[in-house]
Amino acid sequence: MGRLTTMLPTATRRIVYVSLLSAVVIGAAEPAASTSKRCFTVRDSIGMVRIVNSPDNPENPNARGTTATYSPDGSRFVVHTVRGDLQDNSLVETLLLYDTNGVERYLRASAASPQKPTILAELRTRNDWAGLRDIQWIDANRVGFLAEGDNGASQIFLADTRTQRARQLTHSQTNIESYAISGNRLAYFARIVLASPTVQEVNGHPFFELAYYERDPNLAPLDLYTSELTGTVPRKIAGPYRLGPMFRRIWMSPDDHHAVILAPATNAPPVWAEYRYPHYDFLGYTPDKRSGDPTAWSLQSRSRFVLVDLTTGQSRPIVDAPNGLTATGLSLDVFWPKGRNAVILSNTFLPLAGVRGADLKARREAPAVAEVDLRSGVSTPIVWVPVHRESAPSKSTAQRVIRSVSFDSERNVIRVGWQSANGETTFSGFEYKPEHWAQTAVNVQGDFHPVEVYRQEDMNSWPRLMADGLQCHCTKVLYDPTPEFNSINFGRAQ
Numbered sequence: 001m002g003r004l005t006t007m008l009p010t011a012t013r014r015i016v017y018v019s020l021l022s023a024v025v026i027g028a029a030e031p032a033a034s035t036s037k038r039c040f041t042v043r044d045s046i047g048m049v050r051i052v053n054s055p056d057n058p059e060n061p062n063a064r065g066t067t068a069t070y071s072p073d074g075s076r077f078v079v080h081t082v083r084g085d086l087q088d089n090s091l092v093e094t095l096l097l098y099d100t101n102g103v104e105r106y107l108r109a110s111a112a113s114p115q116k117p118t119i120l121a122e123l124r125t126r127n128d129w130a131g132l133r134d135i136q137w138i139d140a141n142r143v144g145f146l147a148e149g150d151n152g153a154s155q156i157f158l159a160d161t162r163t164q165r166a167r168q169l170t171h172s173q174t175n176i177e178s179y180a181i182s183g184n185r186l187a188y189f190a191r192i193v194l195a196s197p198t199v200q201e202v203n204g205h206p207f208f209e210l211a212y213y214e215r216d217p218n219l220a221p222l223d224l225y226t227s228e229l230t231g232t233v234p235r236k237i238a239g240p241y242r243l244g245p246m247f248r249r250i251w252m253s254p255d256d257h258h259a260v261i262l263a264p265a266t267n268a269p270p271v272w273a274e275y276r277y278p279h280y281d282f283l284g285y286t287p288d289k290r291s292g293d294p295t296a297w298s299l300q301s302r303s304r305f306v307l308v309d310l311t312t313g314q315s316r317p318i319v320d321a322p323n324g325l326t327a328t329g330l331s332l333d334v335f336w337p338k339g340r341n342a343v344i345l346s347n348t349f350l351p352l353a354g355v356r357g358a359d360l361k362a363r364r365e366a367p368a369v370a371e372v373d374l375r376s377g378v379s380t381p382i383v384w385v386p387v388h389r390e391s392a393p394s395k396s397t398a399q400r401v402i403r404s405v406s407f408d409s410e411r412n413v414i415r416v417g418w419q420s421a422n423g424e425t426t427f428s429g430f431e432y433k434p435e436h437w438a439q440t441a442v443n444v445q446g447d448f449h450p451v452e453v454y455r456q457e458d459m460n461s462w463p464r465l466m467a468d469g470l471q472c473h474c475t476k477v478l479y480d481p482t483p484e485f486n487s488i489n490f491g492r493a494q
Helices: 014-027 042-047 100-108 207-211 270-274 357-365 483-487
Strands: 050-052 076-085 090-099 118-125 133-137 142-148 154-160 165-168 176-182 185-191 222-228 235-241 250-252 258-264 303-309 315-317 342-348 368-373 379-384 401-408 413-419 425-433 436-440 451-458 461-469 474-479
Touching: 042 076, 050 461, 090 100, 090 142, 100 451, 100 461, 100 474, 118 142, 118 154, 142 176, 154 176, 176 250, 185 250, 235 258, 258 315, 303 342, 342 401, 357 379, 379 413, 379 425
Parallel strands: none
Antiparallel strands: 050 076, 076 090, 090 118, 133 142, 142 154, 154 165, 176 185, 185 222, 222 235, 250 258, 258 303, 303 315, 342 368, 368 379, 401 413, 413 425, 425 436, 451 461, 461 474
């Protein structure tokens, strides 16, 4: 088949723990009336194929829109599955590749069988943290992901849809936490190697930092590395930084010469204290949170957008302001518009220096989706992002919030998804005209694909991959990984 298969030696108890829990819950359920089916066992629970949402949401196993990871043109998508193998005590993680047109044909046909997916990559591990994650399409034919490598650390892998083979790209001594690939260049954040000091300064450090955090390699600061896919030796170009999980993303330029990252906001100027944050004493830029140490714990969620030259290693802040994630909850993203030496930042506060009046008030009150000229540093707000309220608003004062921002580089159009207090979703668009941004109409379908792919499961049924959509509003089972479970009595959980 030519797929990647990796086997690693460290034992784990996750499979048995989850399986016993499932067996206890289901076994306690009300028995079904049928007596022709056999009972559900621990072995069944371990071997059951689970369909993984990305990111997985354990509170909503039927969460839609996150099961399929689509290629840039939407013509294909991958689905991540995992199962336990009792025979060799391992987890089997698989990437399944589907053709979108084939799924559409299946939905339109009344008696067609679903297409059989292609196994793009498969690996085995015994570490509960080592599963596939950070799955992303690099281009129309390549899919990258993180998984445990041959030395036991998290590494970057690249799968090719044309050859149906995957290969390990990196051999980092420590865990790689995030990555980006553009052209022939790779950039990634990896943990630093923690030293074991015989003497440690304790003044000014909380007890838990001294006793636990500073000694845990999984919480160590990060260094930024770059290399070429052809096999050059990785080169450190920035760090060490202490960054929380939501601040480790990397956005490479299309020409692979530069990258935008988030770096700790060291020595934040006093004027940053004017930016509005909910729960200000905890999240705001108060003097006691200020630090010149990029590995300080107080800065792990206080960061700014930084431009890094991947050739020289030089870096500089893009704007003299922090990002707005903790103020708004809107995820951080960066877009590179064609034909302009600029970037679009999805969620950033804007500089206060030299600004007066209503513009100064607006910049203090909320971050923005903004374009920044990389030559001049001039920032232009496109739409303001509402800040979280500290207390629950009444129905009359409830505000809309921005839930998504995407960019169509071909049309130079930004698409903003809004959600009202009652859950209604609407969209607005902003198109780049000569020298300015103007509001424009956008397709309500936007980034959504005509076929919706999602997992379906509950306490009384096993996971299955579903597809629905098109004008017929059809719904069909696209993939049933364990059809033999039809012969099992699951009982009935209430």
